[in-house]
Amino acid sequence: MLLHVLLLAASGIYAFADNPEIAMDQMTDDELRAFRQQKVAELKERTRHARLEKTPGGAVYPHIFFCTIYYTPKESGFTAERGFDARPITAPGLQGRKYPRDFLLAVKKEGFGRINEAVAGRNYIRWMGDHRYAFADAPVGRRGEMLVPRRSCAISSRNKFLHQHARLKIKSQTVNEETGSDEWFVCDTGAGVHPLQIDLYWGEDEPRGAIGRQRARPRGTWMEYAFDVEVTAKR
Structure with missing residues (x-):
């Protein structure tokens, strides 16, 4: 066990020496x-x-x-098991469809998000501003x-x-x-x-x-x- 800990510590030191920005x-x-x-x-x-x-x-x-x-965040990663607020909510532009709350917040920040199930052939939603989202074909x-x-x-x-x-x-x-x-x-x-x-x-x-x-x-x-x-x- 001690050897394992020492090896992990040593690998961290070597990684830092190789690229200080990893710190x-x-x-x-x-x-x-x-x-x-x-x-x-x-x-x-x-x-x-x-x-x-x-x-x-x-x-x-x-x-x-x-x-x-x-x-582009993927809806699949925003689960309660991982600690996210996965309560399904909707918003203007989503046609009543619901998505995990934290996923929609991530889309608002990043601009686009990949959804699990396509809507009318569109696999993404995008933030439009003014509290609105829209379905999209691809991140642009x-x-x-x-x-x-x-x-x-x-x-x-x-x-x-x-x-x-x-x-x-x-x-x-x-x-x-x-x-x-x-x-x-x-x-x-x-x-x-x-x-x-x-x-x-x-x-x-x-x-x-x-x-x-x-x-x-x-x-x-x-x-x-x-x-x-x-x-x-x-x-």
Whole structure:
């Protein structure tokens, strides 16, 4: 038993040494919030002195952005057994059909959600704003482009450096290892996205857990933030 514990501890140490950003996964919600504020403040200060590097491959922005993950939550993951509020409720636009309460809250936050049973051939619901939902054919971006897992991403409308439909190459150990991708396409935006944030679309997944920030995290990755990021806006 002791040997097993020691091996687990050693594997954790080696994982941290290989990628220090994995330590964020073990922070409490308050600790991560404070850490995020500190790192974003550092990035904002860096933008004041950063110099754009133009290369044949595009414009390189060295370490002034940070990356996050968003996803399409699946209704199947919002069960009472996992600790979610699974009380079936309906809302305007759902034609009287009922879904787990926490699932609808997740759809409101993420924009789209995958339902267990299709309605009129549509497998998704989307948040329309003003307390309304609607059934949808697929998760789409700002201008109706279908979101592609590990390829599509969102930026803020207040981003001074990047623009919609930009093709990005993101160099980051966390992003590259966790998503398996370094090529991204900007086709979405969000009201809550920070001007220096690049929100990467993970795809469909069940939520990681029912407590705190785990609700907004996909089950398939530990990644939540990546701050050691170099971005090239490709020509």
